Amino acid sequence: xxxxxxxxxxxxxxxxxxxxxxxxxxxxxxxxxxxxxxxxxxxxxxxxxxxxxxxxxxxxxxxxxxxxxxxxxxxxxxxxxxxxxxxxxxxxxxxxxxxxxxxxxxxxxxxxxxxxxxxxxxxxxxxxxxxxxxxxxxxxxxxxxxxxxxxxxxxxxxxxxxxxxxxxxxxxxxxxxxxxxxxxxxxxxxxxxxxxxxxxxxxxxxxxxxxxxxxxxxxxxxxxxxxxxxxxxxxxxxxxxxxxxxxxxxxxxxxxxxxxxxxxxxxxxxxxxxxxxxxxxxxxxxxxxxxxxxxxxxxxxxxxxxxxxxxxxxxxxxxxxxxxxxxxxxxxxxxxxxxxxxxxxxxxxxxxxxxxxxxxxxxxxxxxxxxxxxx
Amino acid sequence: xxxxxxxxxxxxxxxxxxxxxxxxxxxxxxxxxxxxxxxxxxxxxxxxxxxxxxxxxxxxxxxxxxxxxxxxxxxxxxxxxxxxxxxxxxxxxxxxxxxxxxxxxxxxxxxxxxxxxxxxxxxxxxxxxxxxxxxxxxxxxxxxxxxxxxxxxxxxxxxxxxxxxxxxxxxxxx
Amino acid sequence: xxxxxxxxxxxxxxxxxxxxxxxxxxxxxxxxxxxxxxxxxxxxxxxxxxxxxxxxxxxxxxxxxxxxxxxxxxxxxxxxxxxxxxxxxxxxxxxxxxxxxxxxxxxxxxxxxxxxxxxxxxxxxxxxxxxxxxxxxxxxxxxxxxxxxxxxxxxxxxxxxxxxxxxxxxxxxxxxxxxxxxxxxxxxxxxxxxxxxxxxxxxxxxxxxxxxxxxxxxxxxxxxxxxxxxxxxxxxxxxxxxxxxxxxxxxxxxxxxxxxx
Numbered sequence: 001x002x003x004x005x006x007x008x009x010x011x012x013x014x015x016x017x018x019x020x021x022x023x024x025x026x027x028x029x030x031x032x033x034x035x036x037x038x039x040x041x042x043x044x045x046x047x048x049x050x051x052x053x054x055x056x057x058x059x060x061x062x063x064x065x066x067x068x069x070x071x072x073x074x075x076x077x078x079x080x081x082x083x084x085x086x087x088x089x090x091x092x093x094x095x096x097x098x099x100x101x102x103x104x105x106x107x108x109x110x111x112x113x114x115x116x117x118x119x120x121x122x123x124x125x126x127x128x129x130x131x132x133x134x135x136x137x138x139x140x141x142x143x144x145x146x147x148x149x150x151x152x153x154x155x156x157x158x159x160x161x162x163x164x165x166x167x168x169x170x171x172x173x174x175x176x177x178x179x180x181x182x183x184x185x186x187x188x189x190x191x192x193x194x195x196x197x198x199x200x201x202x203x204x205x206x207x208x209x210x211x212x213x214x215x216x217x218x219x220x221x222x223x224x225x226x227x228x229x230x231x232x233x234x235x236x237x238x239x240x241x242x243x244x245x246x247x248x249x250x251x252x253x254x255x256x257x258x259x260x261x262x263x264x265x266x267x268x269x270x271x272x273x274x275x276x277x278x279x280x281x282x283x284x285x286x287x288x289x290x291x292x293x294x295x296x297x298x299x300x301x302x303x304x305x306x307x308x309x310x311x312x313x314x315x316x317x318x319x320x321x322x323x324x325x326x327x328x329x330x331x332x333x334x335x336x337x338x339x340x341x342x343x344x345x346x347x348x349x350x351x352x353x354x355x356x357x358x359x360x361x362x363x364x365x366x367x368x369x370x371x372x373x374x375x
Numbered sequence: 376x377x378x379x380x381x382x383x384x385x386x387x388x389x390x391x392x393x394x395x396x397x398x399x400x401x402x403x404x405x406x407x408x409x410x411x412x413x414x415x416x417x418x419x420x421x422x423x424x425x426x427x428x429x430x431x432x433x434x435x436x437x438x439x440x441x442x443x444x445x446x447x448x449x450x451x452x453x454x455x456x457x458x459x460x461x462x463x464x465x466x467x468x469x470x471x472x473x474x475x476x477x478x479x480x481x482x483x484x485x486x487x488x489x490x491x492x493x494x495x496x497x498x499x500x501x502x503x504x505x506x507x508x509x510x511x512x513x514x515x516x517x518x519x520x521x522x523x524x525x526x527x528x529x530x531x532x533x534x535x536x537x538x539x540x541x542x543x544x545x546x547x548x549x
Numbered sequence: 550x551x552x553x554x555x556x557x558x559x560x561x562x563x564x565x566x567x568x569x570x571x572x573x574x575x576x577x578x579x580x581x582x583x584x585x586x587x588x589x590x591x592x593x594x595x596x597x598x599x600x601x602x603x604x605x606x607x608x609x610x611x612x613x614x615x616x617x618x619x620x621x622x623x624x625x626x627x628x629x630x631x632x633x634x635x636x637x638x639x640x641x642x643x644x645x646x647x648x649x650x651x652x653x654x655x656x657x658x659x660x661x662x663x664x665x666x667x668x669x670x671x672x673x674x675x676x677x678x679x680x681x682x683x684x685x686x687x688x689x690x691x692x693x694x695x696x697x698x699x700x701x702x703x704x705x706x707x708x709x710x711x712x713x714x715x716x717x718x719x720x721x722x723x724x725x726x727x728x729x730x731x732x733x734x735x736x737x738x739x740x741x742x743x744x745x746x747x748x749x750x751x752x753x754x755x756x757x758x759x760x761x762x763x764x765x766x767x768x769x770x771x772x773x774x775x776x777x778x779x780x781x782x783x784x785x786x787x788x789x790x791x792x793x794x795x796x797x798x799x800x801x802x803x804x805x806x807x808x809x810x
Contacts, residue, residue: 258576397669398669461745464551468550490649527648535624536624
């Protein structure tokens with residue numbers, strides 16, 4: 001396991017390749033971005049949207065999937081107030097037992113800001129069942145939810161005949177998920193090849209569910225995309241300052257509410273991410289145990305790249321807070337899943353990378369690597 | 376632009392700028408201690424351009440009643456007295472030219488930043504512009520090449536820059 | 550006619566300009582110099598730089614920051630607050646580049662020093678900051694170092710009444726950073742009338758601003774978070790507030806306008 005030269009990204013992430021200079025894909029992208037003519041890109045975007053005309057009787061120019069969080073709030077405002085388009089926002093609700101007050105307040109904020117929002121709620125019990133299957137099959141309860149999240153937007157776009165879809169960042173460029181690379185930096189039509197979406201939904205049918213029960217989880221096929229002339233565009237390619245912190249700094253004055261819990265409870269440095277429920281943060285703890293890096297790493301990496309944090313401070317923060325998760329979130333999750341704490345941990349331990357972590361005599365999980373150094 | 380109390384340096388510049396923050400008595404004391412009172416009075420007699428800003432404008436007058444009665448430079452005769460209700464003039468206010476003067480005409484009606492609690496009171500012939508407090512108070516005074524600005528042109532963004540440019544280019548070439 | 554003012558506030562913590570939420574959460578924005586430069590260019594009527602971790606750490610004012618700001622060649626009045634513990638601190642802050650000062654902890658610790666500052670620099674240069682909250686019946690004053698609230702002391706009120714300080718910065722600390730937050734009772738029920746007040750904390754939309762600007766004892770409104778990350782925010786607010794006693798929007802672009810990115 002080795003670390004990026006510039007940030008604290010280890011080389012354990014799936015589908016990501018370090019450059020010859022030892023830079024992770026995100027740092028490589030960041031360096032390259034310094035020479036970008038953002039005005040030129042902006043003009044490309046203006047040309048693109050001119051080409052997409054509203055069909056008669058249609059009220060909306062485009063669709064944006066929103067959680068009410070910092071990224072989607074910023075996108076919605078930018079698309080409406082900067083590009084002058086009328087977006088339809090679609091929010092996929094979590095089951096009632098999962099959604100947070102903060103999440104609800106932030107969707108309300110979007111509505112209060114004047115946006116039209118469609119709320120989609122997949123059947124909660126089916127959702128629960130699939131989350132359980134996801135947890136035991138992939139040690140990632142969110143695999144099914146992410147499928148629903150990604151699928152909801154093109155499904156609605158096809159149904160409402162709104163061909164233009166805006167997503168946020170390009171995972172190929174900004175996160176290094178190279179399989180999703182499209183024709184160019186802003187084309188998102190290959191999103192179906194991402195780590196999440198490529199697992200498809202066949203495994204859901206294998207659990208005994210019928211096709212009609214898992215409709216929200218089915219990403220439309222390439223043929224359906226083509227028939228509806230769907231075009232996914234990544235806004236991140238056009239915005240020079242897309243980042244965790246920057247998006248929050250734009251969204252907070254516009255009414256975004258963020259978490260007040262400290263990083264040792266959430267594993268989130270500023271409380272900006274995963275606002276609409278509590279178990280994605282817990283998932284970051286699991287990701288940490290699987291790959292050696294969690295959410296804190298993502299935050300400090302941004303600041304390392306921009307030069308606003310030095311490496312030793314970043315290492316301290318990662319050592320202190322990365323992968324942290326309060327017991328209350330784990331308890332809430334286990335209760336919803338109807339599993340015991342033991343079942344939870346025994347499964348997580350199985351997925352833990354034992355080259356990176358070990359369990360000591362008192363049952364505590366210990367890092368075997370040195371943050372920033374690896375082994 | 377140089378900041379100095381050294382007469383040799385001051386002799387070389389085109390225009391003398393007299394700023395001021397704080398209270399009248401200690402400002403005059405500081406000028407006396409540096410031997411600048413006589414210097415400025417001599418320079419004024421030789422028609423050297425002198426611009427007083429805020430407290431600096433008030434120092435050009437004959438005397439002030441701030442804290443205790445203090446004699447000023449007496450370059451533009453008049454007295455400095457407390458503002459009446461309201462006690463402070465803080466913020467952006469417009470100036471109105473009450474005399475024709477090419478130095479200030481272009482700035483007529485523009486807003487500048489004021490921050491003071493005392494005002495100049497003196498002969499009308501020395502008052503070029505007034506501002507409303509709400510009763511009119513002198514905001515620009517002038518006698519020959521001696522100019523007093525009650526506001527802060529250097530803190531008045533575009534309007535201030537334009538005014539200073541106008542004054543300096545006209546006075547320095549005179 | 551004397552206009553009321555829109556003051557741009559830059560909150561600094563640990564050397565970084567931050568977005569601040571209710572005195573609890575802080576998000577780093579970047580170098581304070583950049584924000585101050587923006588506010589200067591956008592035509593804010595005054596710029597207030599408040600350094601919030603000085604008194605808590607027992608430090609003096611951040612003179613280095615003031616000197617760096619001084620080198621920017623600002624054309625807008627600069628107000629500084631944070632760590633002023635004595636007359637010397639205040640004088641040095643003015644010499645380092647501030648035009649006016651805000652005192653906060655000093656109001657709890659050393660009123661004689663506040664009077665000394667006023668004598669030395671003039672009352673127009675001294676603003677008393679009062680973090681206040683409304684408890685349903687009356688206004689309460691926060692001591693932020695100890696986290697406790699009580700009535701505003703008679704001594705502090707008399708500083709304003711007798712003209713030792715020229716204005717009071719009323720900080721609605723609970724609503725700071727929250728949209729549409731500012732508690733108007735803090736102004737309507739302020740224990741003194743006839744003292745100019747600057748409202749700050751959660752002021753984010755032009756309706757709120759218009760209501761406040763029409764109150765007689767308001768001399769200025771201040772906004773922090775809501776001026777950051779919005780292109781030409783000062784301009785936009787002033788345009789929305791035409792008809793109010795505010796100086797007109799004064800932003801000047803040196804470059805021809807292309808597009809807003």
